[in-house]
Amino acid sequence: MPESTLSRTGATESRIGQGTPSPQVAQESLSKIQSRSARIGIIGMGYVGLPLALLFSDQKFQVTGFDIDREKVKVLSEGGSYIYRILPAEIQAARAQGFRATDDYAQVREMDVLIICVPTPLNEYREPDLSYIVGTAQAIAPHVHAGQLIVLESTTYPGTTEEVLVPILEKNPAGVKAARDGAAGAGNFYVAFSPEREDPGRTDIARPDIPKVVGGLDAIAGNLASALYNSIFRRVVRVSKPAAAEMTKLLENIYRCVNIALVNELKLLCLRMGIDIWEVIEAAKTKPFGFQAFYPGPGLGGHCIPLDPFYLSWKAREYDFQTRFIELAGEINTGMPYHAVRAVGSALNRHKKALNGSRVLVLGVAYKKDIDDLRESPALTIIELLQKEGAQVAYHDPYFPRVGHGRHYKLNMERAALDTVGQYDCVLIVTDHSDYDYARIVREAKLVVDTRNATKGIASPKIVHC
Ligand SMILES: NC(=O)c1ccc[n+]([C@@H]2O[C@H](COP(=O)([O-])OP(=O)(O)OC[C@H]3O[C@@H](n4cnc5c(N)ncnc54)[C@H](O)[C@@H]3O)[C@@H](O)[C@H]2O)c1
DSSP states (O other): OOOOBOBTTSOOBSSTTSSSBOOHHHHHHHHHHHTTOOEEEEEOOSTTHHHHHHHHHHTTOEEEEEOSOHHHHHHHHTTOOSSTTSOHHHHHHHHHTTOEEEOOGGGGGGOSEEEEOOOOOBOTTSOBOOHHHHHHHHHHGGGOOTTOEEEEOSOOOTTHIIIIIHHHHTSOTTOOEEOOTTOOOSSEEEEEEOOOOOOTTOOSSOGGGSOEEEEESSHHHHHHHHHHHHTTOSOEEEESSHHHHHHHHHHHHHHHHHHHHHHHHHHHHHHHHTOOHHHHHHHHTTOSSSOOOOOOOSOOOSSSTTTHHHHHHHHHHTTTOOOHHHHHHHHHHHHHHHHHHHHHHHHHHHTTOOSTTOEEEEEOOSSSTTOOOOTTOHHHHHHHHHHHTTOEEEEEOTTOSEEEEOSSOEEEEEOOOGGGGGGSSEEEEOSOOTTOOHHHHHHHOSOEEESSOTTTTOOOTTEEEO
């Protein structure tokens, strides 16, 4: 980040005095960010917030992690970690650098920067549930002060920052208002939206190499947020306003959701036509332009792809607009766990067995390979569907010794032993963790239904691809 000052023109300037001068308080905030003396509070110590805290801490910022989950605060305070890929040693290194975790919102007052990374799920009617953002904003508001930069990172529909977050923050006892272009005074705080682009489990791109999109409520907020993220990311991409940054994130996730639905649908056709979709994708991938590979599977999982598109569908209704691609993709992707269960039923049928009463081992319950995240995992739906059909279901996953209950499931199962594979009528591969020895599993199992092409290269009549 080049040495710079701030201006209301939107440009990052080389010295004070160009354009309309920005308030002293903003200049001070910028200096603190550039000198790494800004105190950063990150709200929500989950899969997004905790790694972000470590990145800032690594760059010598004083970071405080806020979370309402006391257990997480306790673990972090003891130098431990509850996310598999984050080692306790990393937490301890951050603590040596001053990183602290707390559930005490009064400390928000001491922060120069606040970054909000709280969940944005859907409610039972598949509508946006903004209760975490609203709750966070209400908790922050009493402590908001002039010069503070507040960035929302939670994925949400365009308009959330301006229409939901800012009005709550502005109900602060100090009477400070969010800076807006052409209407700012000395007593402002600054607001921006910057979406998270974390891809859990991915090791081929270092986090600082993933460009960071930033949209400020006004030009100064955009400049401050850019300076902040420039200290940890190699490239910051500025867009004109928070809604453009919110929409950018949704476009990225809708693109994935729709393309996954496309290959899922084509997979169903290929199965009927006796064509191997995986072979087709590998061949298509060799085209050096105009094609990006997406892969079929047992259904969407994770906090993002299955949920985020519906944030936009919901908002679009306000504009009398139907997001048909999103709805269609949702319909196809939601049907995939049902397809996997039907495939188990017909594979057993070929062995003259009924699903009702058969013993089925589900291999892998995380929503994707090599991660410890169960959220929205299709495995949970598949297990419930199999149980409804009368199957006796067990599961194995190296990351989960137990699967309890969540917002949409109630399983309360203990992990089965992997050396009992041969005792099941069918092994259903739902998540293709790298830890598994697939050749051995196929050798020992009576029947394997593979939703992920995990058994690629293994020739056996026991394998059914679905
Ligand atoms: N996980 C991902 O890969 C990913 C990727 C991109 C974007 N996102 C988005 O980032 C946001 C956060 O996702 P996540 O995966 O980190 O969620 P998470 O559930 O792992 O973590 C959220 C944390 O926020 C805490 N929290 C909830 N309300 C709070 C409050 N009022 N004050 C303080 N803490 C509070 C929770 O206790 C939890 O620890 C979501 O909007 C998600 O869509 C996630």
